[in-house]
Amino acid sequence: MAASVETVEKVKSLGERYKYGWSTDLEMDTAPKGLSEDIVRFISARKQEPEWLLEWRLKAYRHWLEMPEPRWAKVDFPPIDYQESYYYAAPKAKEGPKSLDEVDPKLLETYEKLGIPLKEQEMLAGVAVDAVFDSVSVATTFRKKLQEVGVIFCSISEAVKDHPELVKKYLGSVVPYADNKHACLNSAVFTDGSFVYIPKGVRCPMELSTYFRINAQNTGQFERTLIVADAGAYVSYLEGCTAPQRDENQLHAAVVELVALDDAEIKYSTVQNWYPGDEEGRGGIYNFVTKRGLCAGRNSKISWTQVETGSAITWKYPSCILKGDNSVGEFYSIAITNNFQQADTGTKMIHLGRNTRSRIISKGISAGRANQTYRGLVRMGPRAANARNHTQCDSLLIGDRCGAHTVPYIENRNRTAQVEHEATTSRISEDQLFYCRQRGIGQEAAVALVVNGFCREVLQQLPMEFAVEAQKLVGISLEGSVG
Amino acid sequence: MSDSMLKIQNLHASVEGKPILRGIDLEIAAGEVHAIMGPNGSGKSTLSYVLSGREGYEITEGSVTYKGKDLLALEPEERAGEGLFLAFQYPVEIPGVPNTTFLREAVNAVREYRGEERYDALKFMKVLRARLKELGMSDEFLKRAVNVGFSGGEKKRNEVLQMACLEPSLALLDETDSGLDIDALKAVADGVNALRSPDRSFLLITHYQRLLGYIVPDKVHVLARGRIVESGGPELAEKLEAGGYAGYLDETEAA
Numbered sequence: 001m002a003a004s005v006e007t008v009e010k011v012k013s014l015g016e017r018y019k020y021g022w023s024t025d026l027e028m029d030t031a032p033k034g035l036s037e038d039i040v041r042f043i044s045a046r047k048q049e050p051e052w053l054l055e056w057r058l059k060a061y062r063h064w065l066e067m068p069e070p071r072w073a074k075v076d077f078p079p080i081d082y083q084e085s086y087y088y089a090a091p092k093a094k095e096g097p098k099s100l101d102e103v104d105p106k107l108l109e110t111y112e113k114l115g116i117p118l119k120e121q122e123m124l125a126g127v128a129v130d131a132v133f134d135s136v137s138v139a140t141t142f143r144k145k146l147q148e149v150g151v152i153f154c155s156i157s158e159a160v161k162d163h164p165e166l167v168k169k170y171l172g173s174v175v176p177y178a179d180n181k182h183a184c185l186n187s188a189v190f191t192d193g194s195f196v197y198i199p200k201g202v203r204c205p206m207e208l209s210t211y212f213r214i215n216a217q218n219t220g221q222f223e224r225t226l227i228v229a230d231a232g233a234y235v236s237y238l239e240g241c242t243a244p245q246r247d248e249n250q251l252h253a254a255v256v257e258l259v260a261l262d263d264a265e266i267k268y269s270t271v272q273n274w275y276p277g278d279e280e281g282r283g284g285i286y287n288f289v290t291k292r293g294l295c296a297g298r299n300s301k302i303s304w305t306q307v308e309t310g311s312a313i314t315w316k317y318p319s320c321i322l323k324g325d326n327s328v329g330e331f332y333s334i335a336i337t338n339n340f341q342q343a344d345t346g347t348k349m350i351h352l353g354r355n356t357r358s359r360i361i362s363k364g365i366s367a368g369r370a371n372q373t374y375r376g377l378v379r380m381g382p383r384a385a386n387a388r389n390h391t392q393c394d395s396l397l398i399g400d401r402c403g404a405h406t407v408p409y410i411e412n413r414n415r416t417a418q419v420e421h422e423a424t425t426s427r428i429s430e431d432q433l434f435y436c437r438q439r440g441i442g443q444e445a446a447v448a449l450v451v452n453g454f455c456r457e458v459l460q461q462l463p464m465e466f467a468v469e470a471q472k473l474v475g476i477s478l479e480g481s482v483g
Numbered sequence: 484m485s486d487s488m489l490k491i492q493n494l495h496a497s498v499e500g501k502p503i504l505r506g507i508d509l510e511i512a513a514g515e516v517h518a519i520m521g522p523n524g525s526g527k528s529t530l531s532y533v534l535s536g537r538e539g540y541e542i543t544e545g546s547v548t549y550k551g552k553d554l555l556a557l558e559p560e561e562r563a564g565e566g567l568f569l570a571f572q573y574p575v576e577i578p579g580v581p582n583t584t585f586l587r588e589a590v591n592a593v594r595e596y597r598g599e600e601r602y603d604a605l606k607f608m609k610v611l612r613a614r615l616k617e618l619g620m621s622d623e624f625l626k627r628a629v630n631v632g633f634s635g636g637e638k639k640r641n642e643v644l645q646m647a648c649l650e651p652s653l654a655l656l657d658e659t660d661s662g663l664d665i666d667a668l669k670a671v672a673d674g675v676n677a678l679r680s681p682d683r684s685f686l687l688i689t690h691y692q693r694l695l696g697y698i699v700p701d702k703v704h705v706l707a708r709g710r711i712v713e714s715g716g717p718e719l720a721e722k723l724e725a726g727g728y729a730g731y732l733d734e735t736e737a738a
Contacts, residue, residue, distance in 0.1 A: 437560045449584075
């Protein structure tokens with residue numbers, strides 16, 4: 001606990017900052033429950049942040065107090081009591097299971113099916129793992145290789161210390177702190193996340209994944225990610241993992257910002273499988289995420305691919321602002337909701353530059369009593385001459401108690417811009433299932449096969465090994481949905 | 484007679500309370516090819532679905548013994564695992580699933596059921612290419628999604644390919660000849676004939692005699708109003724071709 005003692009000292013030395021009546025026992029590694037300006041200051045102090053960042057957090061916090069919650073999404077949940085949460089280092093050791101014996105056997109069964117090694121199972125299930133395990137050494141080798149080409153890949157806290165000029169320049173440049181209530185909260189209290197910078201002309205030699213970042217374990221509920229690809233750079237980034245992750249915190253409000261300069265390309269892939277609640281709809285994570293990419297430069301490209309299977313409620317619209325001429329934005333999405341899950345997800349493609357192009361392929365699968373909405377905005381600005389968008393939005397229903405909704409918003413302010421929208425809704429058919437079963441394929445495998453076929457165009461966008469896992473996950477997410 | 488493959492006794496089945504099969508008796512020995520002919524609405528397709536285990540059919544009486552087992556007690560995929568294959572009248576489209584993937588999943592599911600090891604992708608391709616060669620088919624449609632955009636002939640040939648890969652003991656062919664031109668019909672018949680063997684039985688379900696010109700059956704049965712009303716050799720099919728089903732309808736109505 002040397003690090004935390006050091007932090008405590010540091011906080012104490014900051015002395016008068018705490019004139020707002022800070023009274024918590026600083027020996028604790030946690031902040032008290034609830035949210036206040038003091039908590040924001042505490043977080044910033046614990047992270048030894050520079051003044052400008054604290055000011056930014058405080059501005060966000062004050063704005064957050066005034067800001068209404070977004071109400072337009074088709075999701076239903078009781079009001080969130082923000083004072084009931086912990087915003088810094090929630091006491092985990094006490095609540096987490098002590099060994100895998102204490103973990104929900106159903107969860108373990110799923111890990112088994114996904115073929116996840118035991119040590120990782122422990123980490124994912126939230127078992128207190130004190131041994132430093134293999135991935136750390138992997139990560140070290142990994143970092144060395146990246147350093148050779150000048151790629152910066154570290155936690156955002158480290159980046160604030162080691163690369164303040166980059167963080168200051170780009171943090172909040174794509175998602176301003178006042179963007180929406182959830183992003184605003186994140187700006188005030190984010191605790192960690194990833195930072196990536198790819199220098200000019202560099203093609204990142206490997207897929208970057210949070211999995212390999214040393215301190216990825218405690219990024220917590222308010223994750224902040226910032227990725228900058230300088231002119232001519234390329235990077236592919238993988239977030240999340242296919243294994244279901246448990247977390248004591250119900251509310252997750254992450255922010256991801258991407259910036260692509262001239263001729264740069266960023267490919268961002270996510271597999272989100274947070275705890276969705278049980279079969280009766282109890283518990284589960286609220287995942288309220290703001291993800292946005294700025295194609296700042298000419299000929300730049302940003303591509304989002306997401307596989308969303310977890311969380312009780314998903315509120316998420318990875319978007320692209322196509323500012324540079326000839327820039328390209330892509331959004332490929334698979335969203336699966338089962339039991340009582342709710343998802344309102346989609347994208348925004350904001351065409352500002354000339355000859356900008358965007359492509360949206362969304363595949364939504366709804367089963368059980370789940371409800372799902374595709375919500376997408378395509379906006380062609382007045383300068384977006386010859387801009388083009390193609391949207392394809394397909395929904396698949398399993399059973400007769402679930403719902404799928406498509407809400408496209410199209411705004412075109414340029415006569416030469418073209419927007420196309422296609423949408424289908426279908427049902428997984430008895431004919432298809434019987435055909436598979438007659439060939440020897442069992443009911444659940446048949447559902448998985450048909451649904452994977454339905455999602456194929458999106459799965460193809462994922463990096464190879466991620467795609468294989470995602471296919472398995474598609475099947476597992478829908479278990480018990482038929483018959 | 485050699486070993487019994489399939490024995491249907493007094494089989495009655497209804498759909499939504501309406502009786503369709505009204506006492507079918509039929510026995511097929513290993514290696515035999517039987518044909519069931521009958522007019523529309525006689526219960527031909529119902530018979531194939533009842534045998535393969537489709538939901539929505541209520542068995543009200545009778546029994547079906549397949550390779551000594553109570554067939555009706557098995558789930559559809561278990562029946563497939565036991566070697567029962569149905570070539571569909573209308574093969575189903577599965578968008579986004581490549582034909583090869585589907586075939587591999589099916590073959591491996593059946594192998595697993597039989598306690599055999601799954602084929603890996605490479606081994607499976609080898610097996611598949613061998614089957615294609617035997618059937619004189621090109622691998623052109625393997626990459627396409629299952630039955631999506633296939634012509635009528637391609638769909639039926641795809642059924643034959645699946646049959647060849649799954650190596651069934653008993654194959655039911657439900658109106659496999661419907662909607663085929665003469666070349667496609669010949670190609671499908673050649674495929675079936677190539678698969679004939681002493682331990683494999685076939686039940687051809689058809690409205691017309693023309694398929695039986697290419698696949699010569701050991702026995703022909705006439706199905707009318709949910710019962711087998713006459714059985715005989717291949718010559719029975721010719722008689723039907725000449726006289727139609729009118730006589731049988733009258734006969735059943737009179738009965």
